[in-house]
Amino acid sequence: MTPLLGLAAKSLWSRRITAGLTVFSIGVSVMLLLAVEKVRSEARESFASTISGTDLIVGARGGPVNLLLYSVFRIGEPTTNVSWRSYRMVASHPDVAWAIPISLGDSHRGFRVVGTSTGYFEHFRYGRKRSLAFETGRPFEALYEAVLGADVARTLGYAIGDEITVAHGIGEVSFVNHAEHPFRVTGILAPTATPVDRAVHVSVEAVSAIHAPWQPGGQDRPAAGTPAPPPSLTAEPHGPTPPIEAGGHDHGHETLHERVEVDAARPASSPPQDGQADYPTERGPAPTGITAFLVGMKTPVATLQMQRALNEYRDEPLLAIMPGVTLQQLWQVVGIGDRALLVIAACVVLAGLTGMVTALLTSLNERRREMAVLRSVGARPAHVFALLVLESGLLASAGAMLGVLLAWTGLRVGEPLLERRFGLFFDLTAPSGYDLAVTGVVIAAGLCAGTLPAWRAYRNSLADGLSMRI
Amino acid sequence: MTETAIEVKGLRFEWVAGEPVLDIPSFVVARGERVFLEGPSGSGKSTLLGLIGGVLPPREGSVRVLGTDLGKLPSTARDRFRADHIGFVFQMFNLLPYLGVLDNVVLPASFSVRRRERAGDVLAEARRLLDALGIGDPGLLSRDVGRLSIGQQQRVAVARALLGRPDVLIADEPTSALDAGTREAFLELLMSECRATGTTLLFVSHDTALGSLFDRSLGLGAVNRAGRARQAA
Numbered sequence: 001m002t003p004l005l006g007l008a009a010k011s012l013w014s015r016r017i018t019a020g021l022t023v024f025s026i027g028v029s030v031m032l033l034l035a036v037e038k039v040r041s042e043a044r045e046s047f048a049s050t051i052s053g054t055d056l057i058v059g060a061r062g063g064p065v066n067l068l069l070y071s072v073f074r075i076g077e078p079t080t081n082v083s084w085r086s087y088r089m090v091a092s093h094p095d096v097a098w099a100i101p102i103s104l105g106d107s108h109r110g111f112r113v114v115g116t117s118t119g120y121f122e123h124f125r126y127g128r129k130r131s132l133a134f135e136t137g138r139p140f141e142a143l144y145e146a147v148l149g150a151d152v153a154r155t156l157g158y159a160i161g162d163e164i165t166v167a168h169g170i171g172e173v174s175f176v177n178h179a180e181h182p183f184r185v186t187g188i189l190a191p192t193a194t195p196v197d198r199a200v201h202v203s204v205e206a207v208s209a210i211h212a213p214w215q216p217g218g219q220d221r222p223a224a225g226t227p228a229p230p231p232s233l234t235a236e237p238h239g240p241t242p243p244i245e246a247g248g249h250d251h252g253h254e255t256l257h258e259r260v261e262v263d264a265a266r267p268a269s270s271p272p273q274d275g276q277a278d279y280p281t282e283r284g285p286a287p288t289g290i291t292a293f294l295v296g297m298k299t300p301v302a303t304l305q306m307q308r309a310l311n312e313y314r315d316e317p318l319l320a321i322m323p324g325v326t327l328q329q330l331w332q333v334v335g336i337g338d339r340a341l342l343v344i345a346a347c348v349v350l351a352g353l354t355g356m357v358t359a360l361l362t363s364l365n366e367r368r369r370e371m372a373v374l375r376s377v378g379a380r381p382a383h384v385f386a387l388l389v390l391e392s393g394l395l396a397s398a399g400a401m402l403g404v405l406l407a408w409t410g411l412r413v414g415e416p417l418l419e420r421r422f423g424l425f426f427d428l429t430a431p432s433g434y435d436l437a438v439t440g441v442v443i444a445a446g447l448c449a450g451t452l453p454a455w456r457a458y459r460n461s462l463a464d465g466l467s468m469r470i
Numbered sequence: 471m472t473e474t475a476i477e478v479k480g481l482r483f484e485w486v487a488g489e490p491v492l493d494i495p496s497f498v499v500a501r502g503e504r505v506f507l508e509g510p511s512g513s514g515k516s517t518l519l520g521l522i523g524g525v526l527p528p529r530e531g532s533v534r535v536l537g538t539d540l541g542k543l544p545s546t547a548r549d550r551f552r553a554d555h556i557g558f559v560f561q562m563f564n565l566l567p568y569l570g571v572l573d574n575v576v577l578p579a580s581f582s583v584r585r586r587e588r589a590g591d592v593l594a595e596a597r598r599l600l601d602a603l604g605i606g607d608p609g610l611l612s613r614d615v616g617r618l619s620i621g622q623q624q625r626v627a628v629a630r631a632l633l634g635r636p637d638v639l640i641a642d643e644p645t646s647a648l649d650a651g652t653r654e655a656f657l658e659l660l661m662s663e664c665r666a667t668g669t670t671l672l673f674v675s676h677d678t679a680l681g682s683l684f685d686r687s688l689g690l691g692a693v694n695r696a697g698r699a700r701q702a703a
Binding site for chain 1: 516519520523525526545546549550552553554558560563564565566567568569573577578580581582585630
């Protein structure tokens with residue numbers, strides 16, 4: 001077999017232009033297949049980590065995917081809000097490391113305004129547990145201050161110190177403009193390739209304030225009824241998981257219901273209510289309801305228990321989801337396109353191999369003399385067969401290796417762009433199991449495909465024998 | 471060991487039914503004999519050589535080479551037998567264009583253990599043969615075979631056919647592409663090498679003028695009844 005391999009290699013080398021083109025076409029197709037799979041798995045990975053480090057997302061009861069869509073991707077609208085009281089209750093739970101409110105509903109020139117807390121810049125994670133970074137500036141501190149996502153600043157050309165106004169609703173054009181409360185830009189975030197880039201971040205108090213005109217000192221605040229004691233999720237301190245026990249059963253239901261309705265209508269003056277006794281009034285009016293909130297738990301076990309407790313919470317219909325799980329569900333839907341891409345890439349490999357078979361078959365006629373010479377020096381028809389199979393094996397191997405090289409180089413070169421534009425990161429240290437599998441399958445397919453020209457050559461050499469005159 | 475190198479008996483061969491190409495009652499070549507077989511193109515020469523070379527199976531009659539009845543061997547064994555015992559030189563295009571001169575000459579050693587063993591140091595033997603045939607010049611050896619003259623290519627082909635001392639050398643019009651001067655020199659070299667190695671030579675050509683140089687010269691028409699019949703028709 002070794003002398004045959006040498007013969008095959010030398011024979012291919014003598015036809016190096018056509019062989020080179022064949023190798024190139026196989027290489028490009030393999031590159032495509034590998035790159036598509038790399039980008040596909042990285043896109044899935046990146047999608048699954050649009051939000052990471054957050055253990056639970058809590059919103060009004062509804063579909064998990066819907067909650068994920070509006071809270072993380074800022075697509076669609078929640079049907080109802082979550083009460084500030086419930087948020088406070090969860091935030092103060094001993095197993096909760098941090099909780100970040102999310103309040104949506106307003107926009108600035110087509111970009112969503114996200115009411116949140118400064119904890120957002122501290123705890124929010126995306127990608128491989130990367131935290132948000134400030135390109136310039138600092139988080140918001142005063143009431144009418146805003147932090148812009150990278151896309152917002154770039155698209156609208158904003159810089160630190162610029163003033164922006166917020167409109168009610170999420171369209172590009174809004175009829176209700178909160179122009180009397182301009183926001184000053186205090187910070188611009190570094191690009192993340194997540195929906196964060198397309199958001200204007202303000203404090204949740206500011207969202208309340210623009211809807212409920214407020215003056216420091218509380219002159220504008222309508223008298224709230226008897227403030228309820230803060231609700232509590234803590235019950236038995238010695239228990240592994242404190243069961244949720246909504247405080248103030250006697251009046252909690254009523255006020256929560258009231259609040260949901262009030263929030264939905266967003267009246268000019270929404271009375272701050274339960275759970276706001278400890279609210280620092282100098283920062284702005286306490287929100288009554290928020291869209292959702294993100295929770296970081298202290299332990300994974302606590303996450304599961306908290307999720308269950310919240311989903312079974314009787315005082316307010318809440319839904320707690322683990323973002324990773326729901327992101328995977330969502331990927332099942334949005335990931336169809338990339339599977340199609342993979343199929344197309346596989347078809348291109350098939351086309352590459354077909355091209356190889358075509359090239360080998362076409363060369364066979366002019367190689368009949370070569371086969372006859374081989375037969376005259378003692379080669380059996382089986383040797384001729386093996387020679388052709390080896391040739392296609394060599395072509396496919398070279399093509400597969402070229403493909404791996406091209407894919408690797410391409411991703412290495414394109415990495416900065418892919419990272420900046422799409423937030424895709426590639427681990428290019430060693431070929432993955434998938435790379436090796438693709439290489440193996442392509443070589444095996446090349447050997448199999450080679451049996452067709454090999455069979456033709458075998459038949460030819462049986463018929464031709466040693467006859468040199470064709 | 472038998473004294474006959476080639477023994478054809480009662481051989482009939484036809485490509486198309488009812489149109490026999492060969493009908494040879496008897497044709498014998500002794501060991502070490504150098505035989506000139508004359509025949510015009512289309513007289514069934516190549517078919518006969520294919521049968522003696524074990525590429526074609528005889529359907530009727532027998533072809534014995536070195537005492538082995540080729541018709542009784544399966545095709546793989548016939549291929550092995552050819553690789554071990556028979557060297558070929560053709561009219562032209564003997565060499566693989568993508569191999570160098572030496573690689574072309576040592577090719578039979580890749581397919582036959584017997585010839586590899588008989589050659590000893592294969593590369594040294596190839597160089598010796600090329601030297602003896604007058605093309606051992608290092609400048610020639612490094613040259614692309616396609617850039618050698620036809621005469622040089624034919625001598626490389628003879629060196630290859632003789633590597634590992636095969637018992638029989640079959641030459642099919644090896645001189646027809648050569649001019650008269652080169653032809654004489656080529657034949658002399660071929661003869662002397664066959665004599666030196668004791669190789670039986672079956673030389674086929676349409677050029678009757680060459681016949682006098684051989685131990686025996688005969689026309690294919692004299693041994694092949696089918697050819698006679700066709701010519702008569």
